[in-house]
Structure formats: C-alpha cells, structure tokens
Amino acid sequence: MARPKSTRDLRYETLQRQSRTPVWVAIGWRVLLVLGLTGIAIGVHWFDRLGLRDNYDGVVSFTDVIYFTMISITTTGYGDIAPVSDRARLFDALIVTPIRVFVVLIFIGTAYNFVLKRTWDKWRMKLIQKNLNNHIVVCGFGTSGSEAVDELLARGTRPEEIVVIDSSQIALERAESKGCAVIEADATRDQTLKDVKIGRARAVIVSAGRDDSSILIVLTVRHLAATVPISVLVRAEDNETLAKQAGATTVINPVSFSGLLLAGSCHGPHIADYMADLAATDGRVKLAERVVTAREVGKPLSAVETGMAVRLYRHGAPFGYWEPEARALQAGDMIIEIVPGDNMG
Structure with missing residues (x-):
C-alpha cells in the first residue's frame, strides 16, 4: 500500500504512500517513549516521596507514587495526594508538566498517524481515483521520465492530468513539485496500475531505467488495458522487438536517436539542429x-x-x-x- 503523496488540491493528490517503518515498530517506539517518560516521573516522585502528602491515610507508598504520577500526567488530579514541599511542587511544574505535554502529543500523533490520517488518505485516494480519467500515467521518474513530464507540461498538459509511479521518494517529491499526482509503488504490479485507473488512461509512458523492468511494465499494462497507447524507452536494440511484442505502441531507443542525429550532422551542419528542433516544444x-x-x-x-x-x-x-x-x-x-x-x- 502506498501513501498519498501524492500536493494540496489536485497537485498533491497522491494516491497513497507507504511508510518505510512497519506499523508495529512505530507504535512500539511511541509506547517505549511514553513508558520511559512515565518511569522517570515515577522514579523522581518515589525519591522525593516525603514532599507528597496522602490525605487518605497519611502514608505515601510506591503504589501511591505510581497512582499520583499517572493522574498527574493525565491531568486528572483528584487531590487525594498532593505535593506539599517546594521541591516537589517545582518538580511537578518544571518536569511533570513538560512530560504531560509530550505524552499528550505522542498520543495525538499516534492517533493521527494510525487512525485519522489513514482514514483521510483512503478518502482522498477514492476521490482522486474517481476523478482520474483521460490522464497520462508515467511509470518511472528518472532522467527520461522527468523530461517527458516537462515536455508534456510544455505542450499544455495540465499537471493534474499526469500520474507518476516510482519507488523512489526523492523522485516523487520532484514530480510532486511539478504538480503531478504521484504514487510510491511498483509499476509491474497489477494492483498499482489498478490504483491509478490504468483502464481510463489516455496514454502510458514507461521509462523504468532497465529494459527488463520496462518490458514487464508494458506487459502488465497491456494485460489490464488492451487499447491504451504505450510508449516505452529501451536502450538495447535487441529489446525493441520484445517491447513491441509485449504490447508497446511506440518504442523509443535514445541510443538510436542519438545515432541518427550524429549521422545527420555528417550530411549537413543544420540537419541535426532541425531534427532536434522538431522534437522539442520550445x-x-x-x-x-x-x-x-x-x-x-x-x-x-x-x-x-x-x-x-x-x-x-x-x-x-x-x-x-x-x-x-x-x-x-x-x-x-x-x-x-x-x-x-x-x-x-
């Protein structure tokens, strides 16, 4: 599962983005931190128990210290046990109060991350999926993928019409800064492509960085969307035929294109310039x-x-x-x- 990643309005309408830390580990760290802070407060209260007064039986036991610490941190404060010495009051004011604030923030943060935020993300994902239609899916946001997005934007494609799939958070942050919707996931998986509504896309660009990965993505896309146009970047000439057989509509080999420009420049100083001019928007x-x-x-x-x-x-x-x-x-x-x-x- 991936966590939205990815803009504020449709620009950061990330579908999902997955946390790199397992849920149980994140919760465990928070529990340990709360226990550690509580343990410090209990230890100091026990050490300075003479500064406390029990209005019930006059004796402050270890159980009373635990009880008093917990109701102090949770701000319940029944008043049956109270600090009476200046040192105990200063400790409660300068140490227990900050601990209370940290514990509350930890609980609020945990509730947000694991309850509220997940609910919010699922709602946003459903809303984005509902509105995804006639969009362009870019699988891979490396050098070629980012240049393709720049060219699409320069040709008038709106950022919210582009969905970028990549496994790199850094790459997705760059895509998000351009206003694209992003998803941190594996584009070779059926569920990922279903999440971006591949069947309703108007085009797919595949630039995974490796020919085998790109061809596998093409196969997966074609399996889910029989008619969507697929443009794929391959670097080995032998793989061009495989990409076509996998279902690619257009196969682009940057090495071959560079060779065309180089060869063209040998037959005239302006041929390569004109060919590059045709390929660019500006x-x-x-x-x-x-x-x-x-x-x-x-x-x-x-x-x-x-x-x-x-x-x-x-x-x-x-x-x-x-x-x-x-x-x-x-x-x-x-x-x-x-x-x-x-x-x-």
Whole structure:
C-alpha cells in the first residue's frame, strides 16, 4: 500500500504512500517513549516521596507514587495526594508538566498517524481515483521520465492530468513539485496500475531505467488495458522487438536517436539542429499529430492548411506525401504535420 503523496488540491493528490517503518515498530517506539517518560516521573516522585502528602491515610507508598504520577500526567488530579514541599511542587511544574505535554502529543500523533490520517488518505485516494480519467500515467521518474513530464507540461498538459509511479521518494517529491499526482509503488504490479485507473488512461509512458523492468511494465499494462497507447524507452536494440511484442505502441531507443542525429550532422551542419528542433516544444517548429477533419476528407495530403503535412497513417500503416494513398484523405486518417513552435507566435 502506498501513501498519498501524492500536493494540496489536485497537485498533491497522491494516491497513497507507504511508510518505510512497519506499523508495529512505530507504535512500539511511541509506547517505549511514553513508558520511559512515565518511569522517570515515577522514579523522581518515589525519591522525593516525603514532599507528597496522602490525605487518605497519611502514608505515601510506591503504589501511591505510581497512582499520583499517572493522574498527574493525565491531568486528572483528584487531590487525594498532593505535593506539599517546594521541591516537589517545582518538580511537578518544571518536569511533570513538560512530560504531560509530550505524552499528550505522542498520543495525538499516534492517533493521527494510525487512525485519522489513514482514514483521510483512503478518502482522498477514492476521490482522486474517481476523478482520474483521460490522464497520462508515467511509470518511472528518472532522467527520461522527468523530461517527458516537462515536455508534456510544455505542450499544455495540465499537471493534474499526469500520474507518476516510482519507488523512489526523492523522485516523487520532484514530480510532486511539478504538480503531478504521484504514487510510491511498483509499476509491474497489477494492483498499482489498478490504483491509478490504468483502464481510463489516455496514454502510458514507461521509462523504468532497465529494459527488463520496462518490458514487464508494458506487459502488465497491456494485460489490464488492451487499447491504451504505450510508449516505452529501451536502450538495447535487441529489446525493441520484445517491447513491441509485449504490447508497446511506440518504442523509443535514445541510443538510436542519438545515432541518427550524429549521422545527420555528417550530411549537413543544420540537419541535426532541425531534427532536434522538431522534437522539442520550445523550438521554431514542432511535429503535431491529429485526425483528419471533415473538410479535409477527399483532399490530398498536401492541401492541409494547418501546417506542412509529411505523413499519413491509415489503419495503422504509414504513407508518405508522395504515395498514392496521400492523394485523397479519408475519414479516420491520422496526419503528421510540421507546425510553428509555441514560441513563434
């Protein structure tokens, strides 16, 4: 189970975040601390028992000391036993009173952590899950995952539409600072993906840092959501085919892409610059993908007016602007076009 982690409104609508300390250990430490503070008070009261007066039988026994200490710490104070010497009164004022405050705070903190907070977290988790729809799930918030989130935000995706799954609390804190919902958990587990409502997501980004982990996440996602688009990052060329077989819609190899940029730079000093410009949001140009509009049906790909159309996808198959299929657009076609960047006005 994970404890919300993760913003104040929807920004910190963390689903759950798991405490690293077992519940029994945390409770045990609190019990020992309370017993230790109580033991100190009992010891001092017993040592200075002559400063106490028992209005019942006039004799202050060890049982009376325990009784007086407990009712003093719990602020009950029946008055049958009372401090009468200056030293006993000073001890009660300067030592027992702070101990009383610490014990009360410990009890309140324990009640909050193990009762109120858990109830509150479960309620928030249900509320967040109810509102999760058409969101983007990012599995892994390392270098590539965080850059992907930055690019999504730069392209206009709202932070509350992004859910980040990672096992690193530090990574989740960075994701939370961007306004994303976060969950500290294992993305390869069915329950984790069910918690983030993977079946209602519009896209999944997988960047687990290891190819085997990423492919396993893809398999798990595809098992739970048969149609959600999955983009996965793999570093070994041999694993690209495995990722596709696992159900990935898009497989990205940063090594291969870097090789393309390096090779392109050998054929012209500006090719690599233009390719990088297309991939980034803050460049002069960018790539955009959309569905053909009703007005464009029947027209050639070159007649698209919103940008420079460079590729057509029909039933999942790609066609270039020079191919016969691009001479007449059909309903349901997807087009890739080059449009001005967001900073070009």
